[in-house]
Amino acid sequence: MKLSTRLLNLLTAVGCFAIAGIAIAYFLINEKFEWIPEAALELVHEKELLERPEAKRCSECHKDIYDAWKDSRHSISWTSKTYIEASENRTKEKCLACHIPESVTGEKPSPRLDRRDEGIYCVSCHFINGKMNGPYDLVAPPHPTHRNPDYVNSRFCGSCHQKTFKEWKETGEEDTCQDCHMPRTKSRLTQKLPLSLLHKKKWVGNHKFLHGDLNDKNILMEAEFNKKFFNVSLLNNAIPHAVPTADNGDPRLYLYLTFFNAAGEQVDQAKEIIAPQQETALPFNKKVNFRYRLFDPTDQVDIVLKYQPAWSKEKDLVWEKTVRRKSK
Ligand code: HEC
Ligand code: HEC
Ligand code: HEC
Numbered sequence: 001m002k003l004s005t006r007l008l009n010l011l012t013a014v015g016c017f018a019i020a021g022i023a024i025a026y027f028l029i030n031e032k033f034e035w036i037p038e039a040a041l042e043l044v045h046e047k048e049l050l051e052r053p054e055a056k057r058c059s060e061c062h063k064d065i066y067d068a069w070k071d072s073r074h075s076i077s078w079t080s081k082t083y084i085e086a087s088e089n090r091t092k093e094k095c096l097a098c099h100i101p102e103s104v105t106g107e108k109p110s111p112r113l114d115r116r117d118e119g120i121y122c123v124s125c126h127f128i129n130g131k132m133n134g135p136y137d138l139v140a141p142p143h144p145t146h147r148n149p150d151y152v153n154s155r156f157c158g159s160c161h162q163k164t165f166k167e168w169k170e171t172g173e174e175d176t177c178q179d180c181h182m183p184r185t186k187s188r189l190t191q192k193l194p195l196s197l198l199h200k201k202k203w204v205g206n207h208k209f210l211h212g213d214l215n216d217k218n219i220l221m222e223a224e225f226n227k228k229f230f231n232v233s234l235l236n237n238a239i240p241h242a243v244p245t246a247d248n249g250d251p252r253l254y255l256y257l258t259f260f261n262a263a264g265e266q267v268d269q270a271k272e273i274i275a276p277q278q279e280t281a282l283p284f285n286k287k288v289n290f291r292y293r294l295f296d297p298t299d300q301v302d303i304v305l306k307y308q309p310a311w312s313k314e315k316d317l318v319w320e321k322t323v324r325r326k327s328k
């Protein structure tokens with residue numbers, strides 16, 4: 001009896017200490033990290049994290065971010081089948097810099113020699129001058145960090161997406177690449193205990209580097225019959241870079257038109273390729289016009305817009321519309 005009471009007291013005391021300890025650590029880490037001595041942090045740092053480890057090592061704590069990145073095109077920038085073909089089996093020197101970068105700093109990166117299969121990975125984007133650079137001023141017990149305002153600027157992405165960055169800059173729009181392609185949600189930066197308890201929730205950018213949707217709200221279409229002609233115009237009114245946009249890839253939009261007479265018989269057809277590599281991509285906020293001569297009496301035109309990413313042979317439907325001649 002006596003023993004178990006003692007044990008109970010001991011356990012209560014240990015429990016209280018543990019809770020107090022976590023509370024103090026939480027307070028220090030989140031509110032007053034300038035009070036934590038440098039030497040104490042050095043003791044808990046995991047040194048190998050500063051030796052450019054593979055992404056899997058970062059996933060021990062940053063699991064959610066890792067899972068998203070693994071799903072992104074950045075994680076396969078070296079192993080992508082279409083990249084291997086285009087770079088002549090990865091022999092072209094000048095392709096390496098952006099597909100297997102050493103370190104991203106705002107300028108065009110230089111290529112690295114190790115861990116090439118990881119493509120553009122955590123260390124490429126975050127490890128600068130011996131610290132994990134990121135958007136926050138925070139303390140991470142396992143590794144040193146540095147707040148670097150570049151991470152929320154489009155210029156960071158422009159290190160490699162050079163043409164897209166130039167297009168974006170010319171629009172003068174305020175939304176950054178990250179705003180649209182890394183939308184933020186409030187959650188934990190880490191998923192590993194006890195770190196996930198000790199650190200407050202923060203805004204986390206989606207590391208899938210989402211592609212962005214095309215639809216009839218951001219690619220507008222107008223069309224009219226004009227005597228012997230049929231006129232169509234397309235307008236990219238919402239995406240502050242050309243659509244599609246590319247540095248080296250060959251993403252395309254395909255516009256198909258099918259012309260019918262009053263009896264519903266097909267009398268003609270036409271196709272347009274809208275692609276950066278052919279300098280026909282749709283600029284931001286500028287109408288692009290197409291004009292077709294009607295050789296036969298035409299009453300109806302079916303218009304279909306399809307999109308094909310740089311890394312795929314599949315075309316996805318964006319929208320389809322039918323335009324009829326107004327009855328007299
Ligand atoms: C043992 C756990 C652990 C590992 C492994 C780890 N981190 Fe962290 N990291 C943290 C913690 C804890 C934070 C701070 C979280 C917070 O304050 O919400 C953090 C924060 C960060 C930040 C934010 C920096 C800032 O100032 O905005 C970056 C970037 C980062 N880590 C990158 C990495 C990379 C890259 C790797 C792999 C090389 C890695 N981390 C491995 C625990 C870890
Ligand atoms: C180190 C160079 C580099 C940096 C920095 C970089 N990217 Fe990329 N990005 C690439 C490469 C290379 C690809 C193509 C990967 C592949 O598909 O093989 C790519 C692909 C993408 C894609 C997918 C495009 C598609 O066709 O689906 C998006 C979206 C993207 N990046 C957005 C961003 C954003 C936003 C940033 C800044 C936060 C950024 N990138 C920073 C090199 C980079
Ligand atoms: C193409 C470059 C790129 C790659 C690759 C990348 N990150 Fe990031 N990371 C960023 C950018 C840009 C931000 C800032 C996002 C924001 O908040 O606007 C960021 C933010 C972070 C943050 C702070 C939380 C946040 O979203 O602001 C952590 C932690 C982090 N990254 C860890 C990682 C880890 C771990 C990996 C690998 C699994 C990784 N990153 C891969 C560019 C990258």
Ligand code: HEC
Nearest residue numbers: 154157161164165168175176177180212213243244245251
């Ligand atoms: C207002 C939101 C918005 C902003 C800001 C934005 N994008 Fe996009 N982006 C999109 C949408 C929507 C798409 C899908 C349309 C498309 O395929 O072009 C897209 C497509 C892309 C693609 C895929 C290639 C393609 O066209 O098929 C890349 C790469 C890209 N953006 C990079 C960037 C970079 C780099 C920046 C910053 C310089 C940026 N974006 C700024 C919305 C945005």
Ligand code: HEC
Nearest residue numbers: 080082083086087094095098160161246247248249310311
């Ligand atoms: C300045 C940076 C940069 C250099 C150098 C570069 N790329 Fe890329 N590459 C990109 C970016 C950014 C993307 C993402 C989509 C886009 O903007 O084209 C990309 C995407 C691609 C894609 C489409 C995605 C895929 O996996 O199929 C191919 C193919 C490609 N690059 C091939 C090459 C080849 C071949 C070379 C060398 C001749 C090269 N790249 C050099 C930045 C670069």
